[in-house]
Amino acid sequence: MTLSKSIISLAIASALFNVSAFANELSSNDTDDMEVITVSSDFRQQNLQSTPSSLSVLTADDIKLRNAQHLEELIAISPNVNYASGSQRARYFQIRGIGERSQFKEPINPSVGMIIDDVDFTGIGSIATLFDVSQAEVFRGPQGTRFGANALAGMINIQTNVPTEEFEGAIKLDLGNYNTAGLGVALSGPATEKINYRFAMNKLVSDGYMENIFLNTEDTNNRDELNIRGKLSIAATNDLTIDLTGFYFDFNNGYDAFSLDNNRTTYSDEPGFDEQETTALAAKFTYDGFDNFTFVSILTAADSDLGYGYDEDWAYVGISDPDVIENPDYAYWEYTSTDHYYREKSSQSLEFRALSKAGSELFNGSTSWVAGLYYKSDEEDLLRQYTYADSDFSSNNQSDSFALYGQFDTQLNTKLTLTTGLRLENRAADYQNSDLFTDDTSDTMVGGKVVLAYQASNDSLWYGSINRGYKAGGHNTDGSLSEEFRSFDPEYLVNYEIGYKVSLLNDDAYLRTAMFYMDRTDMQVKSSQTIVREDGSTEFIEFLGNAATGNNYGLELDAAWQINELIDIYGSLGLLETEFNDFTDSQGQSLSGEAQSHAPSYQFNLGFNYRPSDAWLVNISVDGKDEFYFSDTRYYDGERISKADLTSESIVLLNASISYLAEAWQLKLWGRNLTDEDYANRGFYFPNDPRDGYTPKQYTQLSEPLVFGVTFDYQF
Numbered sequence: 001m002t003l004s005k006s007i008i009s010l011a012i013a014s015a016l017f018n019v020s021a022f023a024n025e026l027s028s029n030d031t032d033d034m035e036v037i038t039v040s041s042d043f044r045q046q047n048l049q050s051t052p053s054s055l056s057v058l059t060a061d062d063i064k065l066r067n068a069q070h071l072e073e074l075i076a077i078s079p080n081v082n083y084a085s086g087s088q089r090a091r092y093f094q095i096r097g098i099g100e101r102s103q104f105k106e107p108i109n110p111s112v113g114m115i116i117d118d119v120d121f122t123g124i125g126s127i128a129t130l131f132d133v134s135q136a137e138v139f140r141g142p143q144g145t146r147f148g149a150n151a152l153a154g155m156i157n158i159q160t161n162v163p164t165e166e167f168e169g170a171i172k173l174d175l176g177n178y179n180t181a182g183l184g185v186a187l188s189g190p191a192t193e194k195i196n197y198r199f200a201m202n203k204l205v206s207d208g209y210m211e212n213i214f215l216n217t218e219d220t221n222n223r224d225e226l227n228i229r230g231k232l233s234i235a236a237t238n239d240l241t242i243d244l245t246g247f248y249f250d251f252n253n254g255y256d257a258f259s260l261d262n263n264r265t266t267y268s269d270e271p272g273f274d275e276q277e278t279t280a281l282a283a284k285f286t287y288d289g290f291d292n293f294t295f296v297s298i299l300t301a302a303d304s305d306l307g308y309g310y311d312e313d314w315a316y317v318g319i320s321d322p323d324v325i326e327n328p329d330y331a332y333w334e335y336t337s338t339d340h341y342y343r344e345k346s347s348q349s350l351e352f353r354a355l356s357k358a359g360s361e362l363f364n365g366s367t368s369w370v371a372g373l374y375y376k377s378d379e380e381d382l383l384r385q386y387t388y389a390d391s392d393f394s395s396n397n398q399s400d401s402f403a404l405y406g407q408f409d410t411q412l413n414t415k416l417t418l419t420t421g422l423r424l425e426n427r428a429a430d431y432q433n434s435d436l437f438t439d440d441t442s443d444t445m446v447g448g449k450v451v452l453a454y455q456a457s458n459d460s461l462w463y464g465s466i467n468r469g470y471k472a473g474g475h476n477t478d479g480s481l482s483e484e485f486r487s488f489d490p491e492y493l494v495n496y497e498i499g500y501k502v503s504l505l506n507d508d509a510y511l512r513t514a515m516f517y518m519d520r521t522d523m524q525v526k527s528s529q530t531i532v533r534e535d536g537s538t539e540f541i542e543f544l545g546n547a548a549t550g551n552n553y554g555l556e557l558d559a560a561w562q563i564n565e566l567i568d569i570y571g572s573l574g575l576l577e578t579e580f581n582d583f584t585d586s587q588g589q590s591l592s593g594e595a596q597s598h599a600p601s602y603q604f605n606l607g608f609n610y611r612p613s614d615a616w617l618v619n620i621s622v623d624g625k626d627e628f629y630f631s632d633t634r635y636y637d638g639e640r641i642s643k644a645d646l647t648s649e650s651i652v653l654l655n656a657s658i659s660y661l662a663e664a665w666q667l668k669l670w671g672r673n674l675t676d677e678d679y680a681n682r683g684f685y686f687p688n689d690p691r692d693g694y695t696p697k698q699y700t701q702l703s704e705p706l707v708f709g710v711t712f713d714y715q716f
Contacts, residue, residue: 041115041137041157042146043355043370043407049501052419052453052463054514054556056081056572058136065609065619065657067174067670067711069182069204071128071136071156073704076623076653077605078138079556079574081154082598085701086682087308088208088223088253088274089126095140095154096518097552097578097599098493101631101682104341105384106544107397107431109471109524111491113143113150116158117231117245118282119300120347120376122150127249127276129227131172131184131202134161140556141495141516142469144447145421148374148403152471152493160245163196163233164188169716172202176709179219180206191232198231209705210256212266214316220256220271225249239289247280247302257701260314260689263678264702267319270338272310279303292360296353302346309340312387313688320690333690337387349376367410374403374425395433395477402426415455422448427472437477443490445470460502467495471524476543489546494519509561517553522546525632526586548583550596552576571606589635600626600650607655617659624652630683636696641685645698651679664715671708679703 037048037057048057056078068074072090075081083090084101092100092110099112103123113122121127130136136158143151167189174182182205188198208221227249234242255272259265280302287295313336318324320334353372361368377400384393407421425445432438451465473489499514525548554577560570578596585591607621627647634641657670680700687694 037135039137040159041139041155043353044368049503049510049512050455050461052417052451052461052465052499054140054497054499054512054516056138056140056558058138060134063130063133064668064713065607065621066655066672067657067668067709068130069174070130071125071158073672074130074136075138076603076625077572077621078140079558079572079603079605080140080554080576081138081574082600082603082625082628084598084682085257085703087126088221088255088257089251090128090681091124091126093125093156094598095138096516096554097576097596098153098518098520099598101598105382105393105395106477107380107395107429107474109474110150111152111471113147113155114158115147115155116247117160117229118284118298119245119247119280119302120150120349121278121280121302124276124278124304124306124345125156126274127227127251127278128156128158129202129204129225129249130158131227132161132170132186132198132200132229134159140514141497141518142447142467142493144467144469145405145407145423145449148405148423148425148447149401149427149445149470149472152469152491160200160229160231161186161188161198162243163198163231165190165196171712171714171716173712174204174709175711176206176707178207178209178707180204180707180709194235196233198229200227200229202227208254208256209702210259210264210266212256212268212271214267214269215271220254220266220268222254224252226251237289239287241286243282243284243286245282247278249276249278251276255308255310258310258314258699260691260699262698262700264705267315268311269316269336270311272338272340273307275305275307277305291357293354293356296351296355298349298351298353300347300349302348304343304345306343306345307340308343309338312337312339315690325691327691327693330690330693333693335690338385339387340385342383342385344381345379347376347378349374351375362408363410366412367408369409370405370407372403372405374401374405376401391434393434395431397429397431397475399427399429399472401428401472417451417453417455419449419451419453422446425470429472429474431475431477433477435477439475439486441473441475441487443472445472445490445492459504459507461500463497463499465495465497465499467497469493469495474524474544485543485545488524488544489522491524491546492521494521505561508563510559512558514556515554516556518551520548520550520552523548523550523580523583525583548591549581550579550583551581552578552596552599566612567608567610569606569608572604574603576601576603585632585634587635587638589638591632591634594634595629597629597631600628600648602626615661617661618657619659620654620656622652622654624650626650630680630700633685636685645685646683648680648683648700651677653677653679666711666713668711668713669708670711671706673704673706674708676706678705 082094084092086102093112114125139155143155170186172184184202186200191197204225206223207219210221211218212220230246232244253274255274282300285297322331351374356369379398382395403425405423410418428442430440449467453463495518497516501512555575557573562568578599580591583591604624610618627650654674655672659668681703682701687696
């Protein structure tokens, strides 16, 4: 669906723009101002309305309204952000149509990064739980200066609540359908005169949303998730503060999500798993003792054991027996297979940053500055156990990244600010596997930004920006490839953006808009090579290569209006067009001019809060999303596949909650996807059912159905 044909999207956009236009003409009401949201992921904290960038901040209130346990249950309110599962929880996110969708044997370099309390969890976003989280900041577009190689398309930064100077605590109890139960406990306060602490623990269990007919059980796709976090804030001296954070995640989830019948009933005799145990530490030192700048150093370390596996045939031995199968011609066609991946991932990072103080600006006091040095070391060991492999496959991938960065914020006059940033990064990686294949790469990449912001008034901001992002090259793991195809180069993206932000009605309403155009070069996509053997036969090998360019462009809008003391409304809209240029896929077919994957043409969210009294709060919201391609596959055995077999369906989801609010406790009845829509977040086209003679067709992994429950929150 093209932008010009997105009638629903344009109607919503028109309605939201009209709200902002009429708001300028209306008299102000005696209502509280909209909450001031602070963005803290950039080098300096600033008001969201004054940040010259397209981003969404998902607040603690947003989390509570939906009773969201995980980022995947909340991300829909951020325009032009999608996610891919193929696992128990969403592990990869796509921003403006760009981002990975899965990982198997090959090491990958993600396009969308995820950071939680300064620790980089990019590529393992399944642990993005939301208990005791203050906010999640979703940056759209490349963040080449601030975050570097893991932020080609954007960055998600999650911040949890900080230690408090006064004692406080919270208890959260959840009960829901599918035998869902959760317990969360948070405690915070002073440990000594100079040390404050915070401790948070959350446990969630659920049977999941699938029924295994063969095993006669409903918990083969279950969730069993434990999250423990501790924080210390230490005032070591008058000039030095130390912030320490420790994490422990233990997820023991099942994975039985694909059905031969494309519904919520499976036949697997060997259901899979999606497990993760992670320990991580972060230490942030902030020193204010220098006259001209504040010095910040951040050290992090994380170790993860990940297990992921699935029943490849999605069936049981005997599913094609003559007394079971309808067509006897397909009797005994079945196969049985499992595919298991065990990863050990470790990373360490060290960052030094200097930020100018007031009075120490450059160029006659007009320019504040930031300078930094960054180092990160990653190592990943993989063990793959696959039924049809001659032996277990193992690999080791080690990488080291060094970066230098700097940023100037120049006040050209009272209303005009120019921001320039530059990041120079080198990433060196060594790879080896049990097939006796080795490879090493070294890439030096440059990213940065130029942003011109015009503060037209205290309430309105215009900005224009050019941002350049990148992600590193990598290795192709098949040793039979010729030398020239064993490595691939970095991918680059230049983003051109114009934005407008305005506060209205004495800050009772706001509007944030952005238009963008993204130019992708050296896109890392699957290509192929045909190798002729000595006996004259041929071998067809897929690999990642820099075989395409592309364009992504569109519109993003966020708006809200506190109409009166009883009602406020809010909404968001993302419009997106994507296309490949000069791209020939792994089967030798041209996809030039076609849409990129996981890039719906529109996404929207519209909701309202109604508060009839201080004790009651009613929330109703609607999420919508257009269809999108699941992958870059368009052909099978040289034949064009119908679009319906390659794409998701457009969806509209209804969510609601009713809360009773007392002084120290709240009771909430909530539900998501109230109309129980079936919709997919991952899909493939291939043959896998012996009952129909292995006819190729679309198979999808369904997202959550109607879920509802009751939540009790108690603060003390």
